[in-house]
Amino acid sequence: MVNVAIFGVGLIGGSIALCLKGKPGIRVIGFSNRESSVQKYIQRGVVDDGTTSIQEAAEQADFIFLCVPVGMLQEYLQKISECKLKDGCIITDVGSTKSSVAAYAKSLDLGNAVFIGGHPMAGSERSGVEAASYHLLENAFYVLTPDESTPSEAVDRLTELLTHTRANIVKVDAESHDDIVGAISHLPHMIAVALVNQVRSYNERNGLYESLAAGGFRDITRIASGDPPLWRDILLDNRQVLLRLLRDWSAGMERFAQMLESMDAEAIEDAFRKAGEFRSRMPERRKGMIHSVYDCYVDVPDTPGIIGRIASELGNNRINLSNLQIIESREDVPGVLRLSFRTQEYLDQAIALLEDLGYSVSQ
Ligand SMILES: NC(=O)c1ccc[n+]([C@@H]2O[C@H](COP(=O)([O-])OP(=O)(O)OC[C@H]3O[C@@H](n4cnc5c(N)ncnc54)[C@H](O)[C@@H]3O)[C@@H](O)[C@H]2O)c1
Numbered sequence: 144m145v146n147v148a149i150f151g152v153g154l155i156g157g158s159i160a161l162c163l164k165g166k167p168g169i170r171v172i173g174f175s176n177r178e179s180s181v182q183k184y185i186q187r188g189v190v191d192d193g194t195t196s197i198q199e200a201a202e203q204a205d206f207i208f209l210c211v212p213v214g215m216l217q218e219y220l221q222k223i224s225e226c227k228l229k230d231g232c233i234i235t236d237v238g239s240t241k242s243s244v245a246a247y248a249k250s251l252d253l254g255n256a257v258f259i260g261g262h263p264m265a266g267s268e269r270s271g272v273e274a275a276s277y278h279l280l281e282n283a284f285y286v287l288t289p290d291e292s293t294p295s296e297a298v299d300r301l302t303e304l305l306t307h308t309r310a311n312i313v314k315v316d317a318e319s320h321d322d323i324v325g326a327i328s329h330l331p332h333m334i335a336v337a338l339v340n341q342v343r344s345y346n347e348r349n350g351l352y353e354s355l356a357a358g359g360f361r362d363i364t365r366i367a368s369g370d371p372p373l374w375r376d377i378l379l380d381n382r383q384v385l386l387r388l389l390r391d392w393s394a395g396m397e398r399f400a401q402m403l404e405s406m407d408a409e410a411i412e413d414a415f416r417k418a419g420e421f422r423s424r425m426p427e428r429r430k431g432m433i434h435s436v437y438d439c440y441v442d443v444p445d446t447p448g449i450i451g452r453i454a455s456e457l458g459n460n461r462i463n464l465s466n467l468q469i470i471e472s473r474e475d476v477p478g479v480l481r482l483s484f485r486t487q488e489y490l491d492q493a494i495a496l497l498e499d500l501g502y503s504v505s506q
């Protein structure tokens with residue numbers, strides 16, 4: 144039996160647990176510092192067992208996933224390093240920054256255990272085990288950051304385990320990870336928050352700002368609703384990279400100001416053209432890319448016209464579908480029809496409706 148201990152069974156830890164639980168030969172143990180959370184994980188069927196004891200979770204584990212906020216990673220690594228870990232135990236994390244945790248792991252004596260940093264490039268602005276999903280990591284890139292001293296056998300074992308997430312593993316060094324993810328994830332979160340707060344202050348004088356805000360504003364600002372303490376930790380941890388990126392961002396905005404001042408129509412068009420070209424190269428349906436995360440999966444019987452019927456039911460109930468995809472039917476995937484919505488409200492309404500109609504719906 145392979146024991147997998149998950150510390151922090153929230154959005155990401157819970158999603159990994161859901162991918163591993165029930166797989167032959169795997170037992171998932173959830174750790175929380177609160178007994179009520181442990182009970183919740185077990186009741187929701189996300190883990191096989193749970194404990195509030197770090198030692199109990201760590202000492203029986205073949206794999207340890209640290210899925211707590213970035214600001215807690217070092218404390219947990221340190222406490223785990225004091226446990227009597229199994230020989231060859233692999234400790235990995237899912238934190239959104241990689242350099243600091245890798246350096247910290249190196250400074251510890253982990254005995255015969257091995258640390259390999261990790262970061263699944265999928266997520267959402269939601270948090271907690273309630274938001275965890277079996278499908279969250281499917282087709283996403285999952286970054287691992289081994290270095291030259293990491294035994295390749297350990298990387299292979301972790302990669303093998305992660306096949307259950309259906310993510311695509313990519314290996315990157317920790318510093319490059321922080322540069323790249325700073326630009327494609329952390330900077331966008333800061334921009335979204337600054338933009339929402341800019342509009343929020345205008346809205347204090349005139350409530351029409353809020354009323355008229357439509358798709359464009361919603362699309363670019365969804366991530367401004369991320370968990371504040373979680374994002375505080377991420378931004379502070381990657382601050383050196385982010386300070387540089389913010390200077391580049393300011394320069395880009397300054398260029399826009401110049402284009403407007405000098406009425407440089409061609410340059411404005413050119414900026415949109417280049418951005419559009421780059422963005423259109425990104426696959427639409429890849430997890431972690433620009434996409435709706437308000438998805439659910441419906442088991443669809445093989446009956447003619449069934450997809451049309453589902454779409455009509457949603458339409459008749461004024462539930463706006465933003466995308467519909469028939470996904471390949473495979474043995475380990477419960478649903479075959481993926482329905483995407485623009486808001487949590489539509490998603491909740493759709494799930495309630497489809498369940499009322501007798502469909503089996505999963506998230
Ligand atoms: N949110 C995303 O989109 C996303 C994507 C990829 C990676 N990550 C990374 O994943 C990690 C977890 O993020 P999440 O989005 O799953 O957050 P989350 O809030 O959903 O989950 C965090 C979990 O850690 C637990 N936790 C918090 N403080 C704790 C403590 N002191 N002791 C024990 N447990 C504690 C919480 O109870 C929760 O179960 C973070 O390091 C984050 O950087 C997040």
Ligand SMILES: O=C(O)C(=O)C[C@]1(C(=O)O)C=C[C@@H](O)C=C1
Nearest residue numbers: 239264265266267268328366431
């Ligand atoms: O889709 C979102 O809401 C996310 O914030 C996911 C996202 C991202 O920025 O793309 C956020 C943090 C991560 O560490 C990885 C992915």
